[in-house]
Amino acid sequence: MARKGTRKTVAKTPDIRTVAALAKVSIATVSRTINGSPAVSDRLSKRVWQAIQQLNYFPNTQARGLVSGRSRILGIIVENITNPFFPELIQSFEEIAVAHGYEILVSSSNSDPAVLTNCVRRMLERKVEGVAVLTFGEEEPVMDQLVHHDVPMVLAEFRLDDPKASTILLDYTTGIHAAVKHLADLGHTKIAYLAGPHKLHSAMTRENDFRTAMEAAGLVIEQQWVVECNHTLKGGVAGFGKLRALASQPTAVLCSNDMTAIGVLRAAYMEGLHVPQDLSVVGLDDIDFAEFTLPPLTTIRLSRSELARAAFEALRQQAEETESGKIQREFLVSTSLVVRGSTGKPKA
Amino acid sequence: MARKGTRKTVAKTPDIRTVAALAKVSIATVSRTINGSPAVSDRLSKRVWQAIQQLNYFPNTQARGLVSGRSRILGIIVENITNPFFPELIQSFEEIAVAHGYEILVSSSNSDPAVLTNCVRRMLERKVEGVAVLTFGEEEPVMDQLVHHDVPMVLAEFRLDDPKASTILLDYTTGIHAAVKHLADLGHTKIAYLAGPHKLHSAMTRENDFRTAMEAAGLVIEQQWVVECNHTLKGGVAGFGKLRALASQPTAVLCSNDMTAIGVLRAAYMEGLHVPQDLSVVGLDDIDFAEFTLPPLTTIRLSRSELARAAFEALRQQAEETESGKIQREFLVSTSLVVRGSTGKPKA
């Protein structure tokens, strides 16, 4: 171990003192320089930066965090990192966060409240400055903890009456109405809906939007054509199976997410149905893969980068809140219809 | 702000002193209790735990890290979080790490050396105790930094002569030989190979294994049937396009990864080719989605959980190295052939 005062010291990661010594200033000046304090003369500032370069020094984040009380870490909790929607979202969120000097802690709740609780616990231990809860409807187990610890948070589709909480609202309405109208314009009247898990707020919101959109289009909903799935490919296959078992068949299926739609595409193929000739299929999310399904999936695009940016912005405003300024507490993320090859006119 | 000594203090996150006071012991005893030191009597230990519960206290990781020099953070760098192989890998790695009390920092290099360098820099600032570099062949830009800072690391398919570096070798040979044999047994002699980017070690290793496997099967390789792709779906489509432009056609295609194979499946479909009747296709990775392609993809399975476990184990051994014990420096991850529906006999 290197000890101070020995002549021959082992090469050690340089610390603020090393820099101060080399630049012949006090450690306070080094600290000020690094943090861009205006109260440092150009002369000294230059010397300090030179020393920093020379030593290849960088500050110890732990020490910095300890004294400043700021970790510069944001947490992001997603539902399932294995669903392609989420890696794309995480990627965007990370890019933005890193660009602003934050690090991120990612957790996948896998719809397990116990796992979720544990995630939050770990994030609190790491003193995150904010948490984006993008589980789309499984927020309950975590909110108390977060609220209790006064951690800024942003929730998708969940309004929480807490000064530290912001909300991201997703405007499914626009996209879903456009999708239903698109199908109606093509001549479809028999439209089925493969819903997401009813315990998810987002899934219920989407389902309700489907209902109002159908009404708006002057179409009636056949109750048995609305079946609850689980937002996975397998779930889509199973859901479509239920549809096929019915006496009367729809000519189009709108799905609560892309993975479900991909499952339908697959199940339809296995049954010898041609998409879109025999059946039109619409997804929701527009994951990267949607472009490459067979046929390419018509879907309602939900922009990951827009969502990520809203989430980051919400947290940043909370974290860096100035006494004076009001902050934005609600963000709206838009959706839009992307027409590809999986929709067409119904058979006459 | 809450100040000590005022009678009415604002509720504050409890610290070790709060606990010590409540349990009527010294802070050292609290620390020992938390860290499971055997040198604490049951009597006091019980009092301490009680106080901890009562206050809902948890230690400040930053302070802990600062003094102990251990952050309990591991870094994992992947090539592209958007390729389904990686989220599955990250998920496994995280589970194991969390189970052992580590937090993880994820970064996606996107094959950009500048991004990679920046990732490592950030990880060093956060004082990671180890980094798993699972970029499969783009390690160069980071190794120097890591080596220089004496951070344990584990590299996939790259032997680095450094005491802090471990290597994970992937036994592609077994899987690729099995795949070629499988095709040969079905009667294929005209086998094409859609390679990965030649700048990736892993891609070259796979390609070489293909060559030796072909030789072992007594088959000759048509040079123009070996085309370099980029491990993406689009790349697979393009690569297959090149194959189709040739005068003579192969009856089977082995791909350097699943995404490429999925691209081939798609391109073949667009050309009206039936898989496997007109063309057999084999992938490599066995991503979750492989099971759901049309037809389900025959592929060479590379276990993510096995890989994740090896990576974690390598880092843990380095991080928690005991003076005495030797540690394992090389790990081997196996591959195996998974036969599904995309391979069959060639047309007579």
Added chain:
DNA sequence: GTGAAAGCGCTAACAA
């Protein structure tokens, strides 16, 4: 403008 010094919350020597 600049520096000296007091901690941030914890662990680990050292004492008792």
Added chain:
DNA sequence: TTGTTAGCGCTTTCAC
């Protein structure tokens, strides 16, 4: 077995 105390590397008053 338990407590006292000296820092870990940094930011931030408070003097100068």
